[in-house]
Amino acid sequence: MDGRPHVALIGMMGSGKSTVGFWLARMDGLRFVDLDSAIEEHQGRSVVEIFETSGETHFRDVEQELLAGCLASPQPLVLSCGGGVVLRAENRAVLRARAWVCWLRAGIETLSRRVRSGANRPLLGKDPAGDLIEINRARAGLYAETAHEVIDVDSMNTSQVAERIKLIRPRPIPYQ
Template sequence: MASRPHVALIGMMGSGKSTAGFWLAQSEGLRFVDLDAAIEERHGRSVSEIFKADGEERFRDMEQSELDGCMTSAQPLIVSCGGGVVLRAGNRALLRQRAWVCWLRASIETLTRRIRTGNSRPLLGENPVADLIQISDARAALYAETAHRVIDVDSLEASQVAERIKHIWPHQPSLR
């Protein structure tokens, strides 16, 4: 029998992708990859430093390369994608084809509470709430286009999100 497909978690910064992904990987005995952390490790700089020194476009190139590498793994992975991974059509297509994609959808109130000041978030400026609203509005349709399923996470702990994913994650690699 073929193995389960990769799980790719998408959604806004602060939606809980990394925490829920870690819980899910632990409970399933699978490897967890946080794309942002993998980029930081490979390039020896934080995402914020990369944005500042090289710009968003260069970061998106790095992100795409890291995603490509994950999606070629023969073993199923749990992948926490950066919030902007859906900005590139090629990434959206790759995710839909090679992973089972779950959008962790959170309200602006939840995101604001979880992110707080946003000091380490390169896309958040002096008014993080306004920035979150703008980014969320710009990406919502892209998340919807990419996701196989949506979980509203506002009232859930990370472990509860992981449990929900476990129950709806398909057992067969066929994604459509």
């Protein structure tokens, strides 16, 4: 391992975790893993299909297994976590222990604009903005408990968020 810890991005759906994670990994030459995409590949179906056919508990079981596997990698990576990864205490613990965790915090207006109708978002119903408020209320404390750092992303673009992360995250430890 080259001394750099894994970087894990957490936050609500629509906060920019996947986009920022991709750019951060590209900037640093690191592997990027979008946990929801990894789950879809592992299960051979979309997140929506998993929720509909197997239920949220099954999805969370797979999420927990793949999260632990990603963070066990000896090579540093950038990991974009699904919004609900913090719901399980085991996930919060492994994230804090094995990664530098950054909460991309966005206001409801930003989230609503980004997720729009909530299509392909299994936890959003006919009132996406109202659902986002409730989900955020339930998770904000868990994000705060898990994160090493918080970045408010409402007034920032992708490259600004990625640059901010580069500035504040722990630096590589050079080999002696």
